[in-house]
Amino acid sequence: MTRIRLLVLALALALVAAACGDGDSEETTATTAAPATTATTAAQTTTTAAPTTTAAAQTTTTTETMEETVAGLAPGNYQFGFTAVTSGAVAFAGVPHVQGLRLAEREINESGFLGDGVTIEFLVEDAGGDQAAAIAINDAYIANDDVLALVCCALSSVAGAIQPNIVEAGLAWVDHAAIAPTITDPDNAFRSFPLSQPSTAAIAEAAVAAFAPENAAVVVTADNDGLVSDRDATLGVLDSSGIEVLGVIDTFADDTDMSGPATEVISLGADVIFLAQLGNTEVLMVQELRDRGYAGPIIGNLAIATGETWEQAGEPLLGTVLPIAFFAGKDVPMVQDFAAKYEAEYDTTPDIFAAQGWQVAWFMAQALKNGGEGTREAVLEGVRQIESMETVFGTLTWDARGEAAIDAWTFVQWSPDGELVIWDGSAEGLLPNINQ
């Protein structure tokens, strides 16, 4: 009996140990890295370098940038707090976010972008998409004087939850992926990627011009503020174009079955279907629509732009177009450089989420460099000074509200060989779907 008890105890301990060591090497790395130095004090004694108003985070120009700019940063390790979502329903975005972030962090530190002996470090904690967890994580970051600024979120609902405490604390907060238009604030809340609503409106206009529909249906993830804003942007275009909206169908972020909503959408008989859904729900919706015989154009969003999307859904994705700020096939040196490094590191093609993670790290580095001091105030000022920046999304510009925009969006579609390719905005340019 004693042996059985010992065996049971050993098995239980093994299970617990396995669960505790949850393989989140990002967290382990973050917490065991060299602690922040007294850079804040030292930096305060140095002369603040004149900050550049146009950031140059392009990795291909790192050497020149180093030679041209002398940041007033004392040698040391400067920390930022990053709220990740590497577990839960949005982990499909959160995992590449962190991978891109870590890649950029290494590039920044190894290139000496911030000067000799100056490194940055992102403390990464996983909130799993949970609002309460995100609040707790960011409160801890705020209480940690070594954390100079915050980076969050992947979900608009989480961004809304953490907003009050961060605004109250007054340090810089950069949203790296959440798409609700209400997040940014000229005082301290900024965005490091282009807001999606203009892209939604842009592709809706393109679809109206290309397909000349008489009517349309819209599907939305109704419990996501950002996607509701995307829906409204689409409806605005349809309304102004005189397109009849036959129905707006609500779905929810944790839905796992789209057979019912897809049947409802198809029953409307719409010429074009617009989707503003979250992650896997949009993939499932496209699958169901095509599998059930819908042959018209589908206008999606970046939820169906990951490589896993093709593995999951395959050919039913044909005939669906989406606007995107980044895709690895873009013939731009910065994009190609990033894609090559990412593939070498993670053995997979970077998606939009990896690009968001990578870009926000460079954005924060530039803000630190602009600020010239390792203080929260200096970093906040450094963020405010960034007016435009060459990024993997294109040339980003920021308005007075801290909102980021790019001048042109790329429209893409899946090709039969599982690659994202450009959609030229014409009806003829749309690849045939499985029902044609």
Added chain:
Amino acid sequence: MTLFLQQTINGLAVGSSYAIFSMGFGLVFATMGILNVAHGTYATWGAILALAAFDSLGVGLVPSIAIGMAGGGLIGVLVDQLGFEPIRRRGGGLLGPIITSIGFWIILGQLAIIATGARIKTFPREALPRGFVRVADLVIPYHQIITFVVALVLLLILYLFIMRTNAGAQMRAVGWDPDSAKISGVNPRRVVIVISFIAAGTAAIAGILSSISTNNVSFTVGEGLLLKGFAAVIIGGFGDLRGAYIGGILIGLAEVLGAQYISNSFRDFITFGLLVIVLLVRPKGLMGDRIVGLRA
């Protein structure tokens, strides 16, 4: 009419996966008195193990499903023997097993995150049944037909096993009173192990079928099934497998038809509103108080 029939088919398919899950969930609740919230993770692990078998062992889809089901069943046995058996031996009440099951829910959920890398995994598309049967204007995907048939066959097999075999009689005896069963020569621990395996195995089947329907193997597979499975058991009556089946089907129909004809926004309101109504009108569920099953 076509729309109504199409949505009814969708509701039956969704409800069938709830029914499969809830049959095992109800079996454990009825025989052991355990509200096992870790039950959803058996569905998750069934799907993960089936995919792992398919990828690693190079076996076909059906053998992979069998491996996933067996793996899920064994995890259920492991959880029972590690977590619930010690509590049973000490005569623990209702709360201890619930807390224990929450612990295993978290542990198995975290392990599922590690196993999947928190990403969505997929079976190769060509390995899945993606065709359709078209009847007039109705489109019925193969996977919906498979889910519906599997639910019915499982109900039949489990019901006959429990009601017509000696092993089933032992299960009913243990569900009625373990001490009396022991006096009659039944080995309650062995019976409990069998029940745990069957219950977790059926949850694993539900998880695998759900994953195949959506080609989505992730650590969240079982989460959607858990609440609906629980509601199905309460609605149908936890003392009878047929009640769990009917409860699952009703929830599926209410969910899909409610979304179509009322609003998708009220879907969960409709589902759990149904639960509340049944609890008020028939506290023991639709079949729990009048059909002889696992419990009186």
